Amino acid sequence: MVEYIGIQGIQRILGQLGPAPFMEGLAAEIETDYRRWGEFDKSPRHAIYSPEGVIELMPTSDGHLYSFKYVNGHPKNTARGLLTVTAFGVLADVQTGYPLLLSELTVTTALRTAAMSALAARWMARTDSRVMALIGNGAQSEFQAIAFHHMLGVREFRLYDVDGRATEKLARNLHALGEKNLQVKLCGSVADAVEGADIVTTLTADKRNAVILTPEMISPGMHLNAVGGDCPGKTELHVDILRRADARVVVEYQPQSRVEGEIQQLPIDFPVTEFADVLRGAAPGRLSPAEVTIFDSVGFALADYSALRYLYTLQRQQNRSQSIDLIPHLDDAKNLFGLLTGTCASEAAAQGFDGILKNSSIELALT
Amino acid sequence: MVEYIGIQGIQRILGQLGPAPFMEGLAAEIETDYRRWGEFDKSPRHAIYSPEGVIELMPTSDGHLYSFKYVNGHPKNTARGLLTVTAFGVLADVQTGYPLLLSELTVTTALRTAAMSALAARWMARTDSRVMALIGNGAQSEFQAIAFHHMLGVREFRLYDVDGRATEKLARNLHALGEKNLQVKLCGSVADAVEGADIVTTLTADKRNAVILTPEMISPGMHLNAVGGDCPGKTELHVDILRRADARVVVEYQPQSRVEGEIQQLPIDFPVTEFADVLRGAAPGRLSPAEVTIFDSVGFALADYSALRYLYTLQRQQNRSQSIDLIPHLDDAKNLFGLLTGTCASEAAAQGFDGILKNSSIELALT
Numbered sequence: 001m002v003e004y005i006g007i008q009g010i011q012r013i014l015g016q017l018g019p020a021p022f023m024e025g026l027a028a029e030i031e032t033d034y035r036r037w038g039e040f041d042k043s044p045r046h047a048i049y050s051p052e053g054v055i056e057l058m059p060t061s062d063g064h065l066y067s068f069k070y071v072n073g074h075p076k077n078t079a080r081g082l083l084t085v086t087a088f089g090v091l092a093d094v095q096t097g098y099p100l101l102l103s104e105l106t107v108t109t110a111l112r113t114a115a116m117s118a119l120a121a122r123w124m125a126r127t128d129s130r131v132m133a134l135i136g137n138g139a140q141s142e143f144q145a146i147a148f149h150h151m152l153g154v155r156e157f158r159l160y161d162v163d164g165r166a167t168e169k170l171a172r173n174l175h176a177l178g179e180k181n182l183q184v185k186l187c188g189s190v191a192d193a194v195e196g197a198d199i200v201t202t203l204t205a206d207k208r209n210a211v212i213l214t215p216e217m218i219s220p221g222m223h224l225n226a227v228g229g230d231c232p233g234k235t236e237l238h239v240d241i242l243r244r245a246d247a248r249v250v251v252e253y254q255p256q257s258r259v260e261g262e263i264q265q266l267p268i269d270f271p272v273t274e275f276a277d278v279l280r281g282a283a284p285g286r287l288s289p290a291e292v293t294i295f296d297s298v299g300f301a302l303a304d305y306s307a308l309r310y311l312y313t314l315q316r317q318q319n320r321s322q323s324i325d326l327i328p329h330l331d332d333a334k335n336l337f338g339l340l341t342g343t344c345a346s347e348a349a350a351q352g353f354d355g356i357l358k359n360s361s362i363e364l365a366l367t
Numbered sequence: 368m369v370e371y372i373g374i375q376g377i378q379r380i381l382g383q384l385g386p387a388p389f390m391e392g393l394a395a396e397i398e399t400d401y402r403r404w405g406e407f408d409k410s411p412r413h414a415i416y417s418p419e420g421v422i423e424l425m426p427t428s429d430g431h432l433y434s435f436k437y438v439n440g441h442p443k444n445t446a447r448g449l450l451t452v453t454a455f456g457v458l459a460d461v462q463t464g465y466p467l468l469l470s471e472l473t474v475t476t477a478l479r480t481a482a483m484s485a486l487a488a489r490w491m492a493r494t495d496s497r498v499m500a501l502i503g504n505g506a507q508s509e510f511q512a513i514a515f516h517h518m519l520g521v522r523e524f525r526l527y528d529v530d531g532r533a534t535e536k537l538a539r540n541l542h543a544l545g546e547k548n549l550q551v552k553l554c555g556s557v558a559d560a561v562e563g564a565d566i567v568t569t570l571t572a573d574k575r576n577a578v579i580l581t582p583e584m585i586s587p588g589m590h591l592n593a594v595g596g597d598c599p600g601k602t603e604l605h606v607d608i609l610r611r612a613d614a615r616v617v618v619e620y621q622p623q624s625r626v627e628g629e630i631q632q633l634p635i636d637f638p639v640t641e642f643a644d645v646l647r648g649a650a651p652g653r654l655s656p657a658e659v660t661i662f663d664s665v666g667f668a669l670a671d672y673s674a675l676r677y678l679y680t681l682q683r684q685q686n687r688s689q690s691i692d693l694i695p696h697l698d699d700a701k702n703l704f705g706l707l708t709g710t711c712a713s714e715a716a717a718q719g720f721d722g723i724l725k726n727s728s729i730e731l732a733l734t
Contacts, residue, residue, distance in 0.1 A: 006692035006693055007692040007693075007706065008692055011706060011707065015707075019707060041415050043413065046410065046413055046426055048426060048428045048433060048461075050430060050461045052461065052462050052463070052464075053463075053464050055428070055433050055464050057424050057426055057435060059415065059424055061415045061417075061422070063417060066422050068424060068437070070435070070459075070466070072459070072464025072465070073464065074462075074463055074464045077463055077464070077700065078701060080463070081700055082463055082465065083694075083695070083697065083700050083703065084700070086464065086465060086466070086694045088693050088694070090437060092422060092437075092439070094415075094417045094419065095417075095419050096419070096420075096444055096447070096449055097419075097420050097421075097422050097439025097440065097441045097444070098449065098453060099437070099453070099455070104692075104695075107695065107706060110703055137701075138701045139701050139702070139704075140703070142703075142704035143704065163701075165701075166701050169701060169702050173705070173708065176708060324371070324373055324691065325373035325374040325375055326373055326374075326455050326469075326471055327374070327450075327453045327455070327471070327473060328450070328453075328473055328474065330448075330450065331448075332536065333444065333445045333448055333450050333451070333506065334445060334506050334536060335506070335536050335540070336450065336477055336507070336509075337477075337509035339374065339378060340378065340381050340382075340386060340474070341540065
């Protein structure tokens with residue numbers, strides 16, 4: 001049987017642990033994995049583009065565990081009441097090829113993206129950063145705010161979105177956290193939100209070469225956490241920001257970021273640093289308080305690998321395992337056909353039945 | 368909610384329809400899709416190799432539906448009581464990026480591989496073919512026998528496997544079908560099995576350049592259905608069989624087969640025909656009764672696309688839908704965070720709970 005974490009499952013895990021400690025723990029896992037960057041089989045994600053959006057597969061492996069994530073990006077979905085990004089993923093055992101865990105990753109992608117952003121900012125933002133502008137107040141924005149509040153000590157969030165209701169929703173959700181040291185300001189424009197900010201997080205969903213940030217908005221010492229530009233033809237920064245003499249650009253995995261990141265606007269020899277080199281001390285995340293640091297984040301498979309392994313551990317620690325009958329269990333591995341004739345059917349049926357029944361009992365007890 | 372077909376689900380579908388009609392129907396779907404070959408986004412599968420085996424992702428899309436399959440190949444698994452090949456897959460809506468169906472594909476891969484083999488043989492084997500050698504009597508062998516019996520009219524199966532128990536298992540399962548026109552002969556060697564056969568199906572699992580068939584075993588007019596050689600360094604045919612002057616080699620998708628198929632043993636300009644061209648009449652499957660035709664099959668994503676769409680249709684026709692809470696449903700698509708705070712939690716929990724409860728009621732009624 002394959003372990004399963006659905007929407008209820010992730011709600012249970014986060015209900016028990018809390019989003020902030022979850023992201024702290026996940027950032028530690030991501031950091032551990034990025035420090036052994038060389039052990040991973042890395043490839044740019046496989047993407048199929050359509051006029052409406054993109055569907056991607058993001059596989060990786062360290063030779064012991066294998067993971068992949070399925071993720072879509074469809075900016076027009078919100079107009080139909082659907083999510084822009086949905087995702088799920090699988091963790092598997094390289095030794096046998098058997099899947100171990102199937103998990104929702106829609107909620108988890110928001111958590112892991114925020115954990116990754118905050119982790120990068122720890123190495124790149126000024127340590128006295130206390131004010132963050134949040135441009136784009138959609139599905140992922142609360143997660144970014146919580147991660148930067150808890151992991152970086154950011155106290156003031158300046159919110160802006162072209163959709164005022166999204167900003168109100170974010171402000172409401174942040175107020176509801178009841179954190180004393182967390183202030184929220186609703187701003188009338190991107191420029192208003194960015195002025196005086198130590199960190200600027202861009203989280204917009206438009207699938208085009210947008211110019212969310214322009215050069216005159218940027219002050220020395222700022223850290224830009226550019227999350228929204230993440231596929232060909234979808235960027236958020238004016239190219240002159242990247243070209244600033246005092247700018248330092250860090251990416252996750254060069255071959256993917258050259259195609260998908262903000263740096264797609266620049267020649268392929270434009271100098272960038274891979275985050276793994278920053279973590280390993282091979283390159284600085286920031287050289288001086290006056291530098292403009294830019295984390296040109298597109299999302300890489302390694303963070304999903306870390307997230308899936310983390311979820312698998314948490315699910316088993318919490319002793320609330322739920323499983324699905326995705327893979328057959330056979331007495332005779334060469335008698336797959338027996339599943340259909342009854343030779344193995346009773347056992348398989350009993351197993352599947354027990355699995356589902358057990359789960360619903362668990363859920364019954366919870367509700 | 369995402370539709371779900373697990374092991375119980377595929378057992379139910381096949382219990383209702385029967386394996387032979389299922390494969391007949393699936394072959395028709397595959398044929399329809401291969402006839403519109405040009406509409407598909409095609410890429411060689413993504414593979415991560417380890418000393419023990421391979422884990423692959425096989426995506427494709429026609430711009431309306433997207434599918435991918437996860438599949439492993441671990442020849443040493445049977446020694447541990449595990450399956451050599453396990454698989455699952457997802458069908459998704461290109462318009463929204465939302466997954467529609469998550470399905471087991473371990474059983475289904477065996478069915479679709481056999482359906483594809485029989486479909487190719489309809490265009491390549493002599494129409495008077497009545498005798499088939501089955502070399503390799505593992506998990507997929509029954510499916511091949513049933514497909515060739517029902518779709519091609521093969522009456523006599525000559526079985527050989529280095530593992531005598533596998534052959535006995537296959538013979539037992541075929542006898543149990545109770546088909547009057549189906550004869551089974553247990554053979555003492557590959558040469559014994561192949562002699563006098565019209566069709567030779569090789570289905571071995573060894574992950575190496577094996578030589579299962581040698582040139583002197585092959586007679587004019589034979590059709591070789593070479594299924595087992597399907598990744599780099601894993602082949603079944605002596606290269607001189609492919610090089611015969613009277614041989615015609617057909618593959619699914621050249622860029623993948625050059626790396627994974629029997630033709631990996633030959634220069635990249637070795638002439639082959641893509642199956643889609645045979646179906647569309649652009650190239651012959653067989654020119655004369657004396658030709659040796661070789662279907663150098665490695666398994667391509669298109670057949671899995673067809674299988675997933677077919678399963679999705681069958682599941683909905685049978686009105687026995689089962690679903691899992693893999694993707695959140697939100698009242699406000701920008702309020703993903705609301706899932707964690709209770710703003711949307713009650714609805715989501717109720718939805719997930721109902722889904723699981725409904726399923727277990729169905730299964731209760733079935734058991």
